[in-house]
Amino acid sequence: MAILNDLALAISGSLDSEKIMRSIISKSIRALAAEQGDITLVAENQENPTHTLVRSMISTSEYSPLHLNQNLLGWMQINKKPLMVNEPDNDSRFRNVTWDSTIHSLLSAPLMARSKLIGILTVYNKRSDQNAGFTESDQRLLSIIAAQSAQVVENARLYEEEEAFRFMRRELELASSIQKKMLPASPPKINGYAVSGINVTAQEVGGDYFDYIQMDEHRWALCLGDISGKGLPASLLMTNLQAILRGQTFHLVNPGEILKHANSQLYQSTSSEKFATLFLAIVDTSQNTIHYSSAGHDYPFLMRTDGSFERLESGGLPLGMLDGMDYDEGYIELQQGDFLFVFSDGVTDVTNIHEEMFGEKRLIELLRDSIENDDHPETLIKKVIDTCLNHCGKAKLFDDITAITLKRTLT
Structure with missing residues (x-):
């Protein structure tokens, strides 16, 4: 026909x-x-x-x-x-x-x-x-x-x-490349201290964030955040948070005040279901102190040379949840050999094929071993990441893994 x-x-x-x-x-x-x-x-x-x-x-x-x-x-x-x-x-x-x-x-x-x-x-x-x-x-x-x-x-x-799938993959690869370039490529040199950080994403792009920001000759801001959600939306919010924090640390000096202003800006620029947990530490190398505040983040570990540790708990609610929030602050003094370990919940929540979480108990054992071995922060970070990934095994990595370690070195 x-x-x-x-x-x-x-x-x-x-x-x-x-x-x-x-x-x-x-x-x-x-x-x-x-x-x-x-x-x-x-x-x-x-x-x-x-x-x-x-x-x-x-x-x-x-x-x-x-x-x-x-x-x-x-x-x-x-x-x-x-x-x-x-x-x-x-x-x-x-x-x-x-x-x-x-x-x-x-x-x-x-x-x-x-x-x-x-x-x-x-x-x-x-x-x-x-x-x-x-x-x-x-x-x-x-x-x-x-x-x-x-x-x-x-x-x-x-x-x-x-x-369409190929186009999306190219876009995600580009977003991943941009995001990696926004995170620190290498740790800074801080007089009397050694520092290291890492971010392992569960997807092409992630929602975890860490940064080192020099405030003046003697003070550095160290921050680690975890954005709600995953993938591209979380990575975009992470970029927004990074810009906010870098702007706030330029003219504010107290961590609680920085978080209060960051919370207000994030609340006004995001939808109600979006928020971020964040730990912010301001290290004063002239005084060997850390002035810190936490926005709903997992409590970091301050490891002492005798094997004891403290959890840094002062702070308030996650950023972007409620406007007008105040954030409590805490002070600690670092002795030679002490180190601060800040991490996202992706570290402790790593789950294997038997649905067994890595947990804080295993993490504390790693941190105590690091004290005994006098590990450099980079060595400790590598041990933590390798151990987490080994625990995960063949299971799919569900969440981003991010950590920062700051250690006062011997002088």
Whole structure:
């Protein structure tokens, strides 16, 4: 048939699903003398099997666009065979169904690819004689058109999905590269101290953050944060938080005051479900003190040379939860050999295939071993990360792992 040859020429070689579908609809309308036509692509393995992925429609200018009845979608999902309806209101297959008053007749055929229903091709209202409706010959022709077109439509749709996935991957790789460049590439040299930090992301981009910010000749701000959520949204919020903190430490000196202003800015610029935990320590190398405050973050460990430790708990709520919050502050003095270990909950929450968490007990053992061995911060960080990843084993890493260690060195 000429219509089938024309259709094959029109859609062969194209990977534009919309263009392909419009060609199929247009030629079906012309061949069957219908007023309108559409193709509806449906989702597979959905809780709602009639969920529409894509709908493409063509209507001649003198007719208002019609809408495919959900009951027709449901019927086609069950029966997967051609359907002809010439008297919609009196059709026993669709009792209690309210049709669009402008639909006088319709013809529908399933689009089957690899024995699966991927869509429906439908034409509406025979133009030659409104009362006559479609014929058996029309039904056979539409069935042939649908059978020859289905795999072409499916191939184009899969190609576009693959292209969209590739584009998303490139975007995520670019975002990951940008994010890595925003984190410290190497630890700073701080007189009388050694420091090290690391960030291991569970996905291409993460929501954990750490930074070293020099405030003046003797003071450094060390911060580690954990953004709610994961992936790209969390990474964008992390970038926002980094900019806020760098701005605040430029003109404020007290950690509680810095967190209060950061909280206000984050609250005003994010939605209610977004927040961040953060630990901020200001190290004064001239006094060998740490002035700190925590915004709902896991309590860091201050490890003493005798094997004892303290948890640094002063602070307040996570940033961005409530406006106008105050943050308590704490002071500690570092003796030679003491070190501060700040971490995200991704360290202690690492879970293996037996759903056993790494936990604080194992972490404390590592920290005490580090005191005994007089480990450099970089060595300790590597031990912690390696041990966490070994514990995780073949299980999927669920959360980002981030840590900072600051140690007062012997002078």
